[in-house]
């Protein structure tokens with residue numbers, strides 16, 4: 001059963017607030033927060049209240065629009081843009097959205113809000129197109145492995161990797177999903193499982209590290225993940241753990257697909273080694289639901305993303321088309337269109 005489409009970032013025109021579904025609270029509580037300043041939106045991006053490359057771009061766009069609608073002058077709007085663009089470093093969608101909004105600063109609140117709405121609407125349309133182009137790649141009755149959450153919760157709606165899943169199901173392919181829990185924020189166990197279960201799509205949670213064994217047993221047909229930044233050579237930054245899945249998929253001769261809107265492609269970054277990788281506080285690693293799980297005094301690491309070399313990517317599914325290697329050429333060709 002498919003319910004009301006899930007859209008995690010909305011704008012209330014009547015009350016001039018940005019409404020975000022608090023993804024720290026899912027799946028236990030569905031809590032909507034109302035944000036009225038750029039500072040509040042930046043904080044919500046930083047603490048993963050709203051997360052996912054396209055979703056944080058949409059949130060930042062509305063963070064500038066809400067300031068404009070509440071009377072901010074050009075100086076304040078530029079300060080808001082500067083604050084928001086630095087909220088997280090890896091997902092290029094954030095900088096892309098803020099840069100696009102920056103070109104509207106000075107043109108009036110209605111023009112600015114209309115641009116934010118356009119960014120939101122275009123992203124959901126891109127996700128639906130990605131789904132339509134990606135669905136035919138999924139084998140009949142496949143068990144699809146995904147990592148983190150590249151679903152409606154990570155976008156304006158419908159999702160990228162989960163958009164491919166949704167479109168395959170809508171096309172009548174009775175697939176099911178294995179969702180890596182994706183420590184430490186548990187985007188898979190908490191968010192992907194919640195949104196697919198909500199849509200009646202079969203989903204099974206795996207702990208991180210199980211996928212290799214299931215691949216070895218022939219229980220996984222393909223991998224479909226999202227992306228936070230795709231470099232000009234096709235290298236892909238995505239949630240930490242993605243690279244390991246790409247290596248395993250290659251070892252087991254399984255397709256490894258990346259689904260992302262064109263706003264995630266960054267032709268200004270030549271290769272993956274130039275993508276800034278966010279290092280988050282290690283409190284998230286040594287605690288689980290607020291409970292300490294590691295000895296005090298033992299250090300931890302938390303790079304929030306890794307980079308999968310283009311050579312391990314079977315195809316990049318965008319709304320402009322399905323790209324194949326060599327990606328430097330295929331990305332350049334689509335950019336020129």
Ligand SMILES: CSC[C@H]1O[C@H](OP(=O)(O)O)[C@H](O)[C@@H]1O
Nearest residue numbers: 051052053148150154226238239
């Ligand atoms: C559709 S992009 C989703 C992308 O963003 C996630 O990171 P985070 O949850 O930290 O924002 C992850 O890398 C997903 O693939």
